[in-house]
Amino acid sequence: MEKRSIKALVLKAFNTYPAIGELELPALNEGMAEIEVKAVALNRRDFYITQGLYPGVEFPVVLGSDVSGIYNDKEVILNPNINWGANEAVQSDAYHILGMPSWGGMAQYVQVAKDRIYPKPAHLTLEEASALPLAGLTAFRAIKTKGNCKAGEKVLINGIGGGVATFAFQFALAMGAEVYVTSGSDEKLNKALQMGAKGTANYKAENWHKQLAKDSGGFDLIIDSAGGKGFANLAKLCRPAARVVFYGGTRGKIEGLSPQILFWRQVTVMGTTMGSDKDFEDMLAFVNSHKIKPVIDSVLDWKESNQAFEILKASSQMGKVVLRVGE
C-alpha cells in the first residue's frame, strides 16, 4: 500500500489530549499489515504519556495499545508487544508497546507486524475485544505466570477498578480462587461483590488490613499496583509461602516493609510488567475457554475522547474505557 492520508487522534504536545486530525500513513513495510481499526481501549499509560511521564515521545504521535478491527475481512485483535524477545523472564532492551513510539490504534488504520494479529474471541463484540490486550496480558502474567494462582487459594486484589486489577479479579475467580478486593470506593466494592468477590475492604477505613486479616485469614496471593506506605500492610496479610505480585507503584516508594515478616513466612514478592507473547497466547486461550467478558466502564465515540481521558485522570472507572473509531 502506498502512503496516504487518514484520520487519527493526534497528540501534538504534552498536557493536551489528542484531537482528531489528518495524518499521512507511511507506505507499508514488508511483513507488516494494515488493520482497519474499529475500537481502541484506553490505558493509564495513554494518560501518563499525555502528561509527559514517559520518555522518548516524538510529536505528532498516535496513542492506543488496545485495538480491535478488521483485517482481510476478519475481526481481529492485536498483541500490543513489540520485540519482547526470547526470554520469558523479562522483555528485551528493544521492547516497546504499540502506540508510542510506534503509532497506535487511535486512528482509522494502524500498521503492525502480521504476527501481532489474532482472531477476535468469538464471544466478544469488537468493543469488548479491544478492552482485552494490554490489561488482560498484564493481569494474566501477574495472576498466573508469576502468581501461579490455584483453585481454592485466597487471593487479594488490592485496588479494584483499573483494567488490570479487574481482569486479575476475573481470572482469579475463573481459576477457582476465593477472591477479596480492596478499593477506596464503596461503589466499586459493591460491584465486585456482585461479580463474585468473597469479601471486600475499603482502604480508607482505619486499620482496614486488621479487619481484612480477621475476615479472610490472610492471603496466598496478593496483586498490587500501588506500592507506597500501604505495601507494608499487604505483607502483614500474607499467609506462609504467599506470593505478592505488583505491576505498578502509583503511591510511590515502598516504605516501612518488615523483612522479618517476609522471610519468616517465606514470602515471594514479584515485580511484573506486560507479558511475553506466550503469556498473550495463554491469556487469549484462557479468555476463550472461560468465556471471560471484559468489564467495560464506558464506550464513547472517538470524538468524545477528551471525556475518556478525563475518566482515566479521575480513576473513576470500573473496568475499561473504550473508544469507537469511525469517520
Added chain:
Amino acid sequence: MEKRSIKALVLKAFNTYPAIGELELPALNEGMAEIEVKAVALNRRDFYITQGLYPGVEFPVVLGSDVSGIYNDKEVILNPNINWGANEAVQSDAYHILGMPSWGGMAQYVQVAKDRIYPKPAHLTLEEASALPLAGLTAFRAIKTKGNCKAGEKVLINGIGGGVATFAFQFALAMGAEVYVTSGSDEKLNKALQMGAKGTANYKAENWHKQLAKDSGGFDLIIDSAGGKGFANLAKLCRPAARVVFYGGTRGKIEGLSPQILFWRQVTVMGTTMGSDKDFEDMLAFVNSHKIKPVIDSVLDWKESNQAFEILKASSQMGKVVLRVGE
C-alpha cells in the same frame, strides 16, 4: 538411658551469657538418640536469644543448633530442623530449631530424633563439620533452592563475614558464578578476594553501589540479610529478571524501595529462613561433592564461651565461631 547429670553451658537469664554447670538430662524417649557432643558452632540466633530477642525462652536452657559428635562410634552431624513439615515452600507451625526451646548442643550430650543424625562429611574435621548445619542450610536454600544460582551468573553477597553469607559465597563460587561481595570491613573484603571473589565494595563508601554497578554491570542474584534503607540500593543493582533473596533484616525495615525498578526489570524478591529437610540433604550432598570447607573464624574451648559470644556481639568474625565441648 535413664536420666542423669551432665555438664552444659546453661543459660539462666537474659543479658547474661551461658556458663558451664550441671543439668539433668531426661530419660530418652522412643525414637530419640543421645549424641556425645564434640563441637558446637555459634549462630547469631544464640546471641539474640541471650539478649531476649526471641519469644518462648524458658530457663534454664541449653543453646546450640550446630552440633558434631559421636553416635554409635561414628562421627556425625545433626540436622537442626525440628518439625519442618511436608511443605517444601514453608515450615509448619510446629517448626522449631534445635537449641531453644528444646535443649541444644552446648552440652556434653544432646538428645535428638534419630532421623536428625547424618554422617559427618569425610573431608571435614569434627570442628569444621559443626560449622555447617544451620548456616549451610540457610545459605543453600537462599542461593540454590530459592535463588536458583547458575554458572556464569553475576552474584552479589551483601555483607560478607557472617556464617550464612560466607557459605552463600562459597556455594555460589562452587556453582561457577562470578561472585562479588560487600562489607564494611576492608579486611573481610580482602579475605573474600583471596577466596575467589571477582570484586568487592565497602558499603561505608559514598555511592558504593554506583561504583559497584559500573564494576560489575549489575547482578542476576543478590543475597542480603540487612534490609533497612540500603535495600533500595540493591534493587538498583539488579539486572533484568534478577532475584534478590534475603534471610535477615539486621538494619530494620526496608525504606525507599522503588516499585518501578522492580516491576520494569521483572525482579523477584524472596524471603527465606532455614530450609527444609530436603534442602539439608541437598546441601550436604553439595558440600561432599564439592569438598566445601567451612570458613572458621575461631575455635575456642567451651570454657571460653563468653569470648565466643563477644565475637558475635561485635560481628567481627569472618566465618563461623566454634566451641570444642569437653570435660
